[in-house]
Amino acid sequence: MKKIIYDHDFGADCDDGGAGAMLAKAHRDGHVKVLAVTQAIANPYGQYCMEAIFDYLGVSGIPFGYNLENSKFSGDVYHLCTKSPAEKYYAAKKKPFPEQQSGIRLLRKVLSENNRKDITLVTTGMLTTVYGLCLSGPDDISPKTGLELLAENIEEYVLGGANFESEDVREYNVRADIEAGMYVVNQAPFPITYVGSEVGFYIISGQILADQPEDYPLREAFYAVNEGKDCTRFSWDQADMHYAIFGPGDFWEVHRNIHVSIDSEGHTFFRPGGKDSYLSFDHKHIDRLREIFNEGMRAV
Numbered sequence: 001m002k003k004i005i006y007d008h009d010f011g012a013d014c015d016d017g018g019a020g021a022m023l024a025k026a027h028r029d030g031h032v033k034v035l036a037v038t039q040a041i042a043n044p045y046g047q048y049c050m051e052a053i054f055d056y057l058g059v060s061g062i063p064f065g066y067n068l069e070n071s072k073f074s075g076d077v078y079h080l081c082t083k084s085p086a087e088k089y090y091a092a093k094k095k096p097f098p099e100q101q102s103g104i105r106l107l108r109k110v111l112s113e114n115n116r117k118d119i120t121l122v123t124t125g126m127l128t129t130v131y132g133l134c135l136s137g138p139d140d141i142s143p144k145t146g147l148e149l150l151a152e153n154i155e156e157y158v159l160g161g162a163n164f165e166s167e168d169v170r171e172y173n174v175r176a177d178i179e180a181g182m183y184v185v186n187q188a189p190f191p192i193t194y195v196g197s198e199v200g201f202y203i204i205s206g207q208i209l210a211d212q213p214e215d216y217p218l219r220e221a222f223y224a225v226n227e228g229k230d231c232t233r234f235s236w237d238q239a240d241m242h243y244a245i246f247g248p249g250d251f252w253e254v255h256r257n258i259h260v261s262i263d264s265e266g267h268t269f270f271r272p273g274g275k276d277s278y279l280s281f282d283h284k285h286i287d288r289l290r291e292i293f294n295e296g297m298r299a300v
Ligand SMILES: [Ca+2]
Pocket: 008, 009, 010, 013, 015, 016, 124, 125, 237
């Protein structure tokens, strides 16, 4: 069974939560085993809300890691779609918010205990966590560096970010933390499979959330991003997660042996001959993928 580590930036946007719901259900239904869920932003409500979605969908026992290492991404904008549903969820359950543990330390522990190159790492946010993990040195958890742990345990890294349609686009996930983006994209030695922002941009999903129970945290998150008027959104992170869980299948074409780089403003450049890959898809599949993403986000 495929093992997955998921790192996200759920908070300012809602598609990370949609990807999280798809992942929780794939775990619950025995398609994958989730080893850890971590966050790139320093917004605890984003992770509280992600934990609430997993709980709502009947998934427990997965370790969640919080960004306790830096506060680059904190403040109200990162609470937009997660604070209110998280507060309501735990208040209704009469439970305190979950305890916070360091995501980077959690990942070092999970990787050091795994000892096999069979994990899929999927990220749907800025590259802050991966960068921090790469730079982490030997400690009480492992004598190995983060780079060594990643190289020994990650079979595929599915990175939601960059853009393979236009060099004019400054894609958010690679430029939001540009120091991390330039390191992970330009210097990190491990191969990366990119799901560029042009993929999810063409698939609008979330329609099904209108019919879901009002106490489903993902439903409120989607409405919050649209000021309560609508519950649909681009499917950047769901596209990333769908490939990470199910592989190429009938939908995704994987372009291999590509060299990918970004400049200091976040523009993407790519050419043949390298360690990386990127996805594309035939737009005749848009309607079917929207249905699949909606079904993946459905609670009842
Ligand atoms: Ca995201």
